[in-house]
Amino acid sequence: MDKRFGLALRTLLAALGLVGLAACGGSSGAGGGSTPQTDNVGHVFVIVMENKSYDKTFGPDTAAPYLATQLPKMGALLENYYATGHASLDNYISMVSGQGPNADTQADCAVVFDSFLSNIDSDGQIQGLSCMYPDTVPMLADQFRAAGISWKGYMQDMGNDPSRYDSALAASDTRPQGPRTCGHAAIGGVDNTQSATADDQYAMRHNPFMYFHSVIDDQPYCDEHVVNLDDAFAEDLKRIDTTPAFSFITPNLCDDGHDSSCADGEVGGLTGIDRFLQKWIPIIMASPAYQKDGLIIVTYDESSNSASNSGDMDACCGEKGTGWQLLFKPGILGPGGGRVGAVLISPFIKPGTVSTLAYNHYSLLRSVEDIFGLDYLGHAKEGNTANSVSPCEHDKQPCSFGTDIYTRQMPSFPARPAD
């Protein structure tokens, strides 16, 4: 670190009345960075990996030591973080919208059906089973758009398919980081990214934004906000004003651990996961946006989903099935997506923090909405009562990340709209 900057930082922190700062900044130390420079979390980075039960990732025989032992030392390990369903897509959808699984998203929408019913029930859930969510179903990106908060989805390999390469975008001065259009199948058509090829390991079903009309119907908006990771992410991280307030990061099918022997000949699985994180976590942590007020969340979409391990279908936080799901089970063979765990790293979190409280993808959405002062959507709202003074009941509803996680400093949250 530049000496002058360090000095300035210390002066600033002293002025803010914060003391006890030992492990200062940078990516070299084991700590989750310095004490935050503001009271609010301003930049959230969500990284979603694929298909590993908690025991596989965080157990003693882990094949991902960086994720399982290094990262928790820098932040917080959430031991009881659960996925909300099986297979992949329904989990991603729940993270960004609070919508529960349905029989089509449970099957990863290999055909992109567009046939939801028009009704939305009292839990904010659209009725029917389908893939494309209409404009009437609000999701996180819509909330950001309405509130003027910046966001991007960074999708590794998206646009490797040459047909998605837009030469006009490539030549555009206004969008130098992304020559590729946001990647989705035609509505009603077949998703051709259900299995990887050697030069394209993008998976539409791991990119939840592609299932919302409010995003994909506005092509320039979609192209600007859902971009190829390698085209844009490192560049965007260089300056605070180009780093989105919310970044949703999906590695390709090799680096997210989905494939164990990858289509391009690489080793995937937990090895791929560690490779990705070892590359990108230091880059994120070195970014000015992270150091100012960042929060990194690394989790999985679902557990290993092995029928022989009934725990892989466990649920938490009051998750319930509906008649739109196969046998009323969000997890197809059971009530949920299984325990996957999560690691959170932030200046607001003391390194080595462990939380045993129950969380799931709806809790994640709720926590992000806390951070940005947004209404809780769908199941994220569950159990919420206006002006509630009683503590959130983790076994009965999705709860926000609290002092169990923000162990260094509880951030302050902007006011949310009244319920």
Added chain:
Amino acid sequence: MGNNDNGAGKPVDLTRRKVLAGIAATAGAAGLAACGSSGDSSDDSATQPLPEPEASGIDHIVVVMMENRSFDHYFSWVPGATTANMSKLKLLDSDGGTVSGRHLTDYQNCQLADPDHGYDGGRTHLNGGKMDGFLLTQPVGDDFPIGFYTADDLPFYKGVVENFTLCDRYFTGILGPTQPNRYYMHAGQTDKKSNDITFFSQPTVWDGLKGVGRSGRYYYGDLAGWALVSLEFAGHNPGVTNIRPYSQFLSDAASGDLADVTYIDPSMLGEGAGTSNDDHPLADIRKGQVLLNEIYDALRSSPAWEKTLLIINYDEWGGFYDHVEPPFAPVTYEEYQATGNDGRLGFRVPCMAIGPRVKRGHIAKQQIDPNSILNMIAWRFGFAPLGARGTTSMNFAHILDFKSAPNLDAPAFNVPDDASYGQSCSSQLSSAKSTMTPERYAEVQRRHAEHIEEWQGLVQAALDAGLVPPN
């Protein structure tokens, strides 16, 4: 209403003999002659006097109706059953090409077209009794209708055939699609030939039970069944508190809280996507086996098992080949007025009886249909038969075993389950695209979408009508 004036008791036997004689005379080719290689499968049981209903030892009748498979398609592997030799089957397609029966090695067949199973399609398949039109409603090059499965593909049914009773002459109520046949299961008649959303106004089994102070319950696998029974049978269904989600069946069975009559429907909404467990294409049939095994397990471990009879059947043939020409049966005046239904029963479908009062390792050769089940329910609980087949459809109780003591043996079956089942439908379709003409590909896709719209439309109508699914 007493038990003896219901017309579903002894008179059934007398009439039935005539009916059977008629069938034997007109449909002899169908293989009544080939019956009976298993020792105790003679038709004598049909003439046995039944016990007094109250003393029958059957207090709980559970009916699970699956979707869209024919008998030959599923059970050609059963020794002693009347079946076609499917691997030797040859039928003409609409280009005049000869196509052979094929053991299906895929449990979903996403790249194939859901076979036509409409009222008119059924008559094309029938071809005036020649039973050779099954490929004429299918895109050329698509052999799904004459594909078949074997024991290893159907591990639950393998266990049932070895341990309980398989009926090899069970016809559906009408040679037509889902809804009219489901109406037959609930009411013994229909007032439509299509799956259009309509309201049913005739008495149902639920009305019959209510009328004699007996309990009935309907469990739905997803909201498709809920909407069908809640909306279309409004005023004639078991009532809101007795229309329950399938998950509740498992807990009700575990506590022994079984109604007198229980109907269970599988999940049907995901048919087009391949995620349902009702066996309707493009469902993964392994998921159907898992569901049925779960129901069986729930019942055999229930405190009510000793007095329970489980029947598994199918709504209709789904466009799949069967070699037996279905006979005719009476229809009500109301049904004829509304539909013009010619009374042709639907092609044979799988039907099984499971329970302590069921013959073991047995093939029941008698002709039965949904009204046979309704006639048994009416006989057991004492109400008038429904529809027009109270005397012509043999009381299902005749295939049971009332001579022996109840046999409580009910072994567990080895039915594997895996989260990968029913997941991969359309990547198969996309990878098969290059092997098809654009027209055939479009037709496959159209048929995939058809049922999604049908079921979703029904649920939408129920929600629009203000019905609220229990949460």
